[in-house]
Amino acid sequence: MAVLPVPLPSAKMATVEKRRPTVIPPTGFTDSGRPSVSQAAGATESEEDFLRQVGVTEMLRAALLKVLEARPEEPIAFLAHYFENMGLRSPVNGGAGEPPGQLLLQQQRLGRALWHLRLAHHSQRAAFNNNVTVAYECLSAGGRRKRPGLDGRTYSELLRRICRDGRAPDEVVAPLLRKVQCRDHEAVPLSVFRAGTLTCFVLLEFVARAAALFRLLQEPAAAVADRRVGQAVLDTLEGALRASDAAAPARFLEAGSRLGPDSLALALDRAVGGRRPGAPMTRAEFLERAAALFIAKVKPVG
Amino acid sequence: MSRVLVPCHVKGTVALQVGDVRTSQGRPGVLVIDVTFPSVAPFELQEITFKNYYTAFLSIRVRHHPSAHTPAKWVTCLRDYCLMPDPHSEEGAQEYVSLFRHQSPSMTFPKWLSHPVPCEQPALLCEGLPDPSRVSSEVQQMWALTEMIRASHTSARIGRFDVDGCYDLNLLSYT
Numbered sequence: 001m002a003v004l005p006v007p008l009p010s011a012k013m014a015t016v017e018k019r020r021p022t023v024i025p026p027t028g029f030t031d032s033g034r035p036s037v038s039q040a041a042g043a044t045e046s047e048e049d050f051l052r053q054v055g056v057t058e059m060l061r062a063a064l065l066k067v068l069e070a071r072p073e074e075p076i077a078f079l080a081h082y083f084e085n086m087g088l089r090s091p092v093n094g095g096a097g098e099p100p101g102q103l104l105l106q107q108q109r110l111g112r113a114l115w116h117l118r119l120a121h122h123s124q125r126a127a128f129n130n131n132v133t134v135a136y137e138c139l140s141a142g143g144r145r146k147r148p149g150l151d152g153r154t155y156s157e158l159l160r161r162i163c164r165d166g167r168a169p170d171e172v173v174a175p176l177l178r179k180v181q182c183r184d185h186e187a188v189p190l191s192v193f194r195a196g197t198l199t200c201f202v203l204l205e206f207v208a209r210a211a212a213l214f215r216l217l218q219e220p221a222a223a224v225a226d227r228r229v230g231q232a233v234l235d236t237l238e239g240a241l242r243a244s245d246a247a248a249p250a251r252f253l254e255a256g257s258r259l260g261p262d263s264l265a266l267a268l269d270r271a272v273g274g275r276r277p278g279a280p281m282t283r284a285e286f287l288e289r290a291a292a293l294f295i296a297k298v299k300p301v302g
Numbered sequence: 303m304s305r306v307l308v309p310c311h312v313k314g315t316v317a318l319q320v321g322d323v324r325t326s327q328g329r330p331g332v333l334v335i336d337v338t339f340p341s342v343a344p345f346e347l348q349e350i351t352f353k354n355y356y357t358a359f360l361s362i363r364v365r366h367h368p369s370a371h372t373p374a375k376w377v378t379c380l381r382d383y384c385l386m387p388d389p390h391s392e393e394g395a396q397e398y399v400s401l402f403r404h405q406s407p408s409m410t411f412p413k414w415l416s417h418p419v420p421c422e423q424p425a426l427l428c429e430g431l432p433d434p435s436r437v438s439s440e441v442q443q444m445w446a447l448t449e450m451i452r453a454s455h456t457s458a459r460i461g462r463f464d465v466d467g468c469y470d471l472n473l474l475s476y477t
Contacts, residue, residue, distance in 0.1 A: 081459075213441065229432065255445065262434070268437075290444065
């Protein structure tokens with residue numbers, strides 16, 4: 001009669017020892033080789049176990065993951081901001097006393113969402129999308145007096161904050177906000193949220209580029225540009241955008257050739273060489289008109 | 303520059319045709335005339351003059367000796383040069399024809415060299431104009447950002463049911 005092999009008693013005891021829960025099983029640390037099985041439950045706590053218990057291990061791990069995802073230029077400052085924001089997550093007085101008011105909670109949520117959205121540049125698309133999702137969840141979380149979901153008012157407020165903190169002038173971004181904002185009562189789905197926030201960040205970069213461009217165009221002495229020059233550049237950009245309205249792939253080649261240095265030089269030469277200089281163009285006007293070209297291509301919410 | 307007649311020996315015409323000359327009917331359409339130059343001294347051929355007699359198209363092939371070491375090879379100087387616009391009419395049938403060296407295509411440059419693309423050299427810019435390459439770089443980035451946002455639009459609807467911000471039941475639209 002065949003006898004089934006019986007597991008060695010020592011191995012069986014080892015598994016039982018391991019399962020005795022003094023701490024949550026570690027996620028980041030691989031210490032399966034360590035002789036922790038010989039410890040009795042609740043006896044001597046190693047430093048590792050202590051860190052694990054208070055949740056520091058998990059917190060540091062999440063922080064390092066964020067750094068890897070965002071790849072900031074100043075990691076220390078980034079981490080400092082990160083931990084500063086961590087404090088907002090749990091109530092300051094740990095539950096005892098009056099919980100913070102609804103308005104304060106809302107501001108905290110907005111601040112936290114903004115912080116998440118700024119972690120990665122919009123060109124790092126995967127990281128940016130992750131952060132958008134986290135920010136959306138943060139804003140949509142239900143509370144004691146708040147129903148889950150993101151309402152239009154908070155969303156519009158967030159968009160305004162993004163643009164204001166990006167140092168874009170109000171009159172420049174106002175047309176965009178009119179296009180992408182939602183009504184106060186509307187429920188904003190994630191896709192609309194993502195599209196709107198992305199558009200705002202891209203507009204901020206666009207305005208920054210336009211400002212750099214104006215610095216190239218402006219007169220050395222004054223803070224204004226020759227109107228003929230500014231107009232020629234804006235017209236060239238508008239022409240290139242119009243050229244890429246058609247559906248054929250060749251549109252990119254055509255648009256690209258219009259924006260090449262040679263063709264731009266010709267356009268500038270032509271603009272200056274025939275006409276008298278008109279009233280100079282200010283930076284504000286240039287930025288507003290450049291942004292209008294961008295905003296014209298944004299699809300409105302509807 | 304003086305022109306010198308080069309003594310040459312023109313051989314009789316030879317008909318080119320497929321098959322036996324004696325047995326097949328019909329007259330051949332292609333005839334070959336060999337021209338040899340008895341003088342040994344090298345020369346550069348400038349002009350060929352002859353009187354046509356009812357030949358419609360003419361091809362000239364030259365046996366070219368580049369130098370003493372390389373073997374001679376045949377070069378086509380003229381191919382199907384039209385002497386008679388309409389072979390069934392009299393025009394050009396008995397004309398005197400002069401063929402010059404520059405008409406020979408083997409003497410001309412390759413096509414792409416002989417017709418350089420006229421490129422507009424940007425004229426010297428007026429004083430005080432901004433650097434076009436830097437302006438171009440900024441404008442191109444702005445264009446790229448706009449194109450990106452134009453391409454990335456969401457098809458999600460927010461589900462509005464109002465007309466111009468108004469919720470009047472009578473004006474509800476079904477967008």
